[in-house]
Amino acid sequence: MKALRRSALCLALGMCLASLAPMAVASDGSVVGRTAPGAEVTVRNPATGFSRIVQADASGSYRFPFLPVGSYVLEVRKDGATLGEPVEINVSLGNATHVSAAATGGVSTLDSVEVVGSRVVNAVDVSSTESATNVTREELARLPVERDPLAVALLAPGLTKGEFGGVSFGGSSVAENTVYINGLNVTDFYNRVGFSSVPYAFYKEFQVKTGGYSVEFGRTTGGVINAVTRSGSNAFEFGAEAAWEPAFLQTSASDHYGAQGNPEIIASHDEYDRSSVNFYASGPIIRDRLFFFAMYELRDYQPQNTTDLGDSMSLGNSDDAFWGGKLDWQISDSHQLELLAFSDQNATVTKVHGFDLGSGRRTGYQNTRFLDNGGRNWSLTYTGYLTDALSMKALYGENERQFSQKSLNDIDCNRVRDLRDGISKRDVGCTNISSVIERGDEREAARLDFEWALGGHLLRFGMDREVNTSHHQQYYPGNRLLYEIRDTQPGTTLDNGGTVPDDVFAYVRTRTNEVDGQFESVNTAYYIEDNWAVTPGLVLNAGLRLEAFDNKDSDGRSYIKMDDMLAPRLGFSWDLKGNASTKLFGNLGRYFLPVANVINIKQAGGFFDERTFYVFEGFEDFEYNGQIYQRPILGAQIGPVDNSQGDGTVGDLRAEVDSDMDPVYQDELILGYQSMIDEKWSWGVRGIYRKLHNAIDDMFITSNGILCGGEPSEIGWVMANPGENVTVYTDTNCDGESDGYVTIDTSTAGWALYDHDGNYLGERGWSKPRRDYKALELTLDRAWDDTWSFNASYTLAFNKGNAEGPINSDTDFSDTGRTENFDDPWVNFGGYGYLPNDRRHQFKFRGGYAFSEHWQVGATLTAQSGRPVNAFGAGNPFDGTNYHSYYICVSNCTATNPSERVYQHYGRGAGGNLGWTYDVGANISYLRSFGDTRLRVKLAVYNLLNQERVTEVDDELEADIGFRNPEYLQGTDYQSPRYAQFTVSVDF
Template sequence: MNSRILRKAALAMALGACLGTMAPMAMGQSATGAVAGRAEAGARVTITNPATGFTRTVTAGEDGSYRLPLLPPGTYTVQAEGGQQATVTVTLGATASVNLAAEPATLQSIEVVGTRFVTPVDVTSTESAMNINAEELARLPVDRNVTSVALLAPGVASGSASFGGISFGGSSVAENAFYVNGLNVTDFYNRVGFSEAPFDFYEDFQVKTGGYSVEFGRTTGGVVNAVARSGTNEFHYGSKLVWGPKDWESSARDSYLDGERYLTRSKDKTDSTRLNVWASGPIVKDRLFFFAMYEGRKVEPENTNDAGTSFNRGDSDDGFWGTTLDWQVTDRNLLSLMAFSNENRTDTTTYAYDFDSGKVGQKLSDSYSETGGTNWALTWSSYLTDNLSMKVMHGRNERNSVTGSPNDVDCNYVTRASGVPDPGVPLGCTNNATVYDRNDERKQSRIDFEWGLGDHLLRFGIDDERNTSDLDQVYSGPGGVQYNVYTATPLTNNSNCGGFLVPAGYTACVRARQYAIFGEFESTNRAYYVEDNWSITDNLVLNLGLRYEEFDNKDAEGRTYIKMDDMWAPRLGFSWDPVGQGTMKVFGNIGRYFLPVANVINIKQGGALLDARTYYGLDGWEIRERDGVQYAVPVLGQYMGFDDDQGDGTVGDLRAEVDADMDPVYQDELILGFQQVLGEKWSWGARGIYRKLHNAIDDINITATHCGRVPSVWVMGNPGKDVTIWGDTDCDGSNDGYITVDTSKGGYWTESDDYEYIDGEWEYVGSTPTGQRGWSKPKRTYKALELQLDRAWDGKWAFNASYTLSWSEGNAEGPVNTDTNFGDTGRTENFDDPFVNYRGHGPLANDHRHQVKLRGTYALTGNWSLGATVDARSGGPITGFGVGNPYNWKLYHSYFVCVDKCTPEEAFANPQEGDTWSTSDRVYEHSARGGAGRMPWYIDVGLSVGYERQFGPARFSAKLSAYNIFNRQRPVWVYQDLESSIGTRDEFFGRERFLQSPRYGQLVLALEY
């Protein structure tokens, strides 16, 4: 190998170290990248993409600095007048530095060829991000979805509750943002998911874990960027088969308690086959290019219910299409279109099932679900002058969510809690709980400018979104009623029974719940931002940014009911190159980030929501028959109570239900970091992080004002702060003006329930007021130290390792609750009354104290390669939740458990006529957050073996991957209800609920021309 090739290899490896692990500077909603550096003053600098013919020329400034922004990712050549040519790779959201000065810098570890110098560290960047492209991912055993890519970044963990998601830096799974070609595809309804395309539609990924620019907002977690593939001047086409047979999937473990199976997972498997065909190339050489892809899919999931008494067999065969068009209108103007459709329908048939024999019986019901929609983004990029650039984008993101069943009209949905007598036949005659039809549509427009003025790089823009949810939802069956049967303790106020007194003789209760809502709900989010990247010296860059946000959520009638503005998000960062050679930098930033209100809040409070719950004792089961199949429905016994506080079917006067002066949810973040290149291939870095979340927006139950006790009203507001609502100003019983309640001191009426032993039974005789109480203010902090080590790919092997030591602590995880498995964003139980969160400070659900991530690739020969990944993190905390508290009779999750005199029967072994007992007589002990230990370590090891070979113009490749190779199925979430009712310990406390996915295999075969 000659010296010139060696120098090129060294340069590629050094640049790879920068782009793979270092922190790049954000660019125009990060669908593009940039090249910057120095040349001779006044020299003309030209960049060219040989694959597309794209050419751009700028003039270096008086100090020799130049910048080429808004570059689509790809490989470019860059040259100054009279200088030598350099090759540089532009990656998503990054700025590559290329020094073309006549007097080149000299470095031992970095290639210098003539007048060319490419720096391995972007000293203009103050943010933390991981860049990885499709080529690198093809060498690794990384499952083929965006979530798996994000999980490669340090400090990112998968959600452990049923609603999934990913957590960045201790934040909840409902606080992230996801983009494809600059289009925001985040689920704005509940903020947990996002719209996703098949893996082969993407070209490049960037995962931002902190310190991101002011052009990004509406997130207090992380940002995931992806850019779609595009065409070049050469025609290419190919096909890829992705096969994941269910026979390559290990059986999941069933869960047992005292020899009895309570969760059946061993029959849950999925057979998956996906075949895509694609083509790319020029429509007009050097001007207009296309990429088009179609993927046919056959996915057949199979699973049982928890009890193993029914078997579900699904089928999904809808295809995906996606395309990009790139038109270089002139050398200064580019027009790009990205579009894809991920619509999908799954049809499921449910059968009776005998677990012991494995026999599938008669069909019980059919159901279907529909997801996805059409997404597109049209982007115009224009280089107005050498120093001023503009990008305009308009697009639409669509997400459908539909569930239904042919039995929706005739069959009510029935559930039975563990411990309730089994009727011996299936419950109800439908497997579909809700008839649900929702369409979420985001219309997004933004314009971004970049203007170079000497030592200052100014960036500014506007970002506007209009998010609309069109919903029609009702429970299936006659009357739209769902029946839920729970265990209960006689003569107690059981939480599962609405907190009503359970009559004597009943050990189970029935909740007959009607739930219905419909309407069109809109929210608008608008932001303006400006940023100055100031090169104070050649070695020191200061980043000064300011973002202004507005959020406006509307009810079903189009009226504003939650509006927040004057949200100013300042961000300040610096990057210092101590030695001035681009091999080392010290950086830091401090910033503020705001989180919008999810559309689910509009719907469930701003809509005509009916949530009516009637409670009865259980008088056994009635056996019925439909289409020759027997099923059971509960027999309703003694009436216990009715509650429609959550929604009575009308929109109502929302002034009484929403804080008129609500403060937004925001997070402050401080990061200090260091990065250094070690020779041609190795680099390392360290980062210290501190995050603090301010405020929460949640539903709180106001039952007291300056007038004393008032009718209960559920208010969206800031717990622990002043809440201003329409109320009774003069205490005459009618609402006539705005009142303010300091919820840190009051707002909730407390009382105890009193009972007397009369005629041989304990009877309720009234209640005793005990005053007002206020809410604890929500708190969440995240402190972490991250270490990274990276070896760049050199054609032989590559390696990346990270270790994160972190503490996530407080009394509020965020807008969802993982520890109680509650995923209704912004409507958690945390602040329903003041005692749910009282004395609840401790390690939060996403507190994984230690996290280790490894990934690497090794080329065995020119054709064969091995890949491996390791994701290991310490287990999350376990809390023993009680269901009551020492201060009030109401029963929600709490950090107290009753230890004595919990019921009148326990307080009086031999009660006498006239004996009295009150809920205030109960004796409680504090049960600290995280006080019940931790779950085991999560360790997932993936292995892959790859083969590729060139056959003339064709390239064949194959990769066989195995995930969770050691088939570890440790629990990632356990039951955390220590009490099932007051004084009664829950037998399932600490028992496993959700496990790691079992080992599974996947084969990928590709043929490309």
């Protein structure tokens, strides 16, 4: 224990009166506070020699914006005399460090107090109205956290694992988040699910923004992962880190069989061996001016996986290295330049063999698959401290993501899938590759940010612009046809309008799906915000962000263009006790979501999607690579060829896109309270309400509302706002040619109804998309004091509506913005209820303890209630459509006249909820220093209790109209089994 004067404690903890603080998209934080009016305040980074002096204004306020993350020393002088002692402070990512010094006549010199440890971080930022969780590299070293930014993000309250490898923020889908590295947006703009990344050891700090973020952040209705990388200093440093996840420390997963005894998920033979070794070096090129940090990482990943049905085994190999580096040039104390560059290119070669499930042995060679992804990325950032009151940042960068998927069998082999019930082998052809894909995505990003202090006001303004270009080619392997065999019943109406003949119980659907072109989207935003210190303890901020999205087709024409989208953000923070230890805060804001480039590609890219239906006449066998495979024998064609979803041409966009489309946006309201219990402990509570407005999705509009010969004309597939007015170009005078615009209220019209004999009966409309998220969060935190730390959170949440977002995880549909939710009115009719990302209760705990100088332990626990389960049907009581619905046929289901069938409504979540899941992680670390050499050895175990609880089930109650799915409620996804990771790091 050691005694400090209260004024010094204010410096260390930031627990005194503070001035306004900025929040920046880039890799920085700030220092703000009060001292004697006119005093000179100096902040200095001992590691880099950076130093800056500002003069406190007439009220004693001062601020240092845009400071690189790191450790600093702060000094205050007036009239040639030093006020107090120099104090060490930390500047964290996206936060303000509050430092107020005692001064004669300014802030009273207070009594001495005692504090444990050399430095404790204050968790209450009284100048901020946002909700965020910061996690440093040092804290991650003490915890069993997987080496992935998403695993770091999941430490924050209210976040859950989603489908397709993403995370859900506050009830949103996984396709609504944004990720930044050193201020560069690296989010995958093709489908908004993935992102570019760097090795774990390359990061310095993460900030997970879960709500209430300021106007310089946009293009998200989920959350933000903001990360900063390591940098060099005046000290030459180098080191290495090795990480190994050996197969022999992995617990085998269980195999799961369906209700009829057929294999559903064969996973007991799955395993992998993953290892990496990185080497880094950093130091000065010119002392106090120019610094470098460089890393090279060797990586090796060798997965072994069987298919879910256990009929083949894949042996993968990926060994591409990562390289990355950062240059920091302190041109002067007022001008800085930083360059970031890295490559996350990665190639995986996978050998595919047959597999005998009974013996557990692989058999003959079948195919070799190639998967390439990643790309080269760079950004250049300038920071200028133009005056004590005016500062700026400018960034330009490029983010590249390549994706390539192909195999050696692509020329000779079609994919053939047998999807009939009770069939144990789904892929019966000589390839199981879904599509041959070659895609290149490149983002050009530029932004300007300014901060201007004007007395009690801090004006922040700027702009950013992104040009996102996709080069995309895609087609099915073989002769570019996909064959699918499915069960059916005589009299069933197929998707192309054809009727299944008598005595036919299975059909073959052939499909051609091709696209080739270049597509561009341009997203632009301008913002301005005023942070106003109304009183010494009350801060109000009012901001406005002006967004514009412009998605273009393969010919460069604007396809979806939305301008003048105003996103207001209002917030307040009230320092209740006047010493920065307790605050009441709130935020009300609007956030817009851009349209993913996959929409340009598949809706306005000359997309060719042709489907033909045939009677299934059995299989014929053929030999390939010494193995016997099957292909279907095609009988009579059923109905017409269906190319309604794309005929290979870029059509008349006036007829395919709503000319007055509204954007997707979310309104958010947050009210919270945070308080320090003492210099280490803090707690908080936060109430959140989020409401999603609109959807942009494809709709099949069968009526233009104009009767020609007693019935309306069909428009076809239109990208629009379901449930809203849709304006499209169509035939208005019944001559068969489009000649004018019509506006259809799709909440009541747009879908033509016919009886069994084809007589027009009228129209129905679509349900309006809804998503509401209500949550209460409680947090408790104890800061690390060189001995132990602890963090706990509980979230009570209600996520309700009829639209998860631009993707559907309950139906495994990841084609962003082209979900089946609004294909016809019945898919979502009666579908209001608890959404797939609803987790009513969620507990999270993490902590670390050093029980000696050399030994540390850490642990994490996440416990959460299960997701809702649906009971999807195949038909509906309104027409003969045979598609996904919330209605189950309960009587007279084989009637050829749909009006004679009897249905019962099974709303969203009718199947109840899955059980709770528990995930415990634990680690032990050994630390040792040998002079200037530091050694850390760590063993981390994930899913320590080896929980393998179900996380997803088959929730299709009907396989076809009137036919129950025997695999209903069969698990389709489970927790990953226990595995362990060794890491050894040496720093010199």
